[in-house]
Amino acid sequence: MFDDLISAIVTKQKAGGMPGRISVLVPHDAVGTGLYDYRHLVNLVGQMRPDAERSQGGAVFVLLEEPTTESKKRLRMGIEEALRGPDRIRLLRSIVPVITFDGRSWQQLSDDELYAADNYAGLGFWLSSTELKPSRASR
Numbered sequence: 001m002f003d004d005l006i007s008a009i010v011t012k013q014k015a016g017g018m019p020g021r022i023s024v025l026v027p028h029d030a031v032g033t034g035l036y037d038y039r040h041l042v043n044l045v046g047q048m049r050p051d052a053e054r055s056q057g058g059a060v061f062v063l064l065e066e067p068t069t070e071s072k073k074r075l076r077m078g079i080e081e082a083l084r085g086p087d088r089i090r091l092l093r094s095i096v097p098v099i100t101f102d103g104r105s106w107q108q109l110s111d112d113e114l115y116a117a118d119n120y121a122g123l124g125f126w127l128s129s130t131e132l133k134p135s136r137a138s139r
Contacts, residue, residue: 025062072116
């Protein structure tokens with residue numbers, strides 16, 4: 001059913017003159033299981049982004065668990081253990097880890113950015129802390 005939904009959305013986008021690419025958000029603990037099994041994710045990426053262009057959208061955003069020091073590595077290890085060759089490359093180049101940033105752990109943020117740039121399609125941010133306050137310039 002999910003695959004049918006993805007196909008229908010892409011088909012409708014293309015019929016409307018859009019590029020026919022979509023993205024999905026997946027919780028980290030779901031990656032590698034059920035609907036988000038690694039092989040299924042590779043197939044899903046093929047549906048979401050048939051041209052497989054890294055810079056053209058159609059990503060799998062993975063909301064990482066804390067601490068990201070370990071979870072970003074577990075995500076890659078799971079993909080490496082489950083997939084080989086072009087499938088591995090295609091999935092890694094489609095994954096965008098999403099982290100929460102508390103506004104304090106700047107060194108960890110830098111480490112996460114470097115790791116994501118070297119291993120994935122980018123890095124996403126999920127601001128969920130109520131401790132973050134707008135700067136004076138934005139008030």
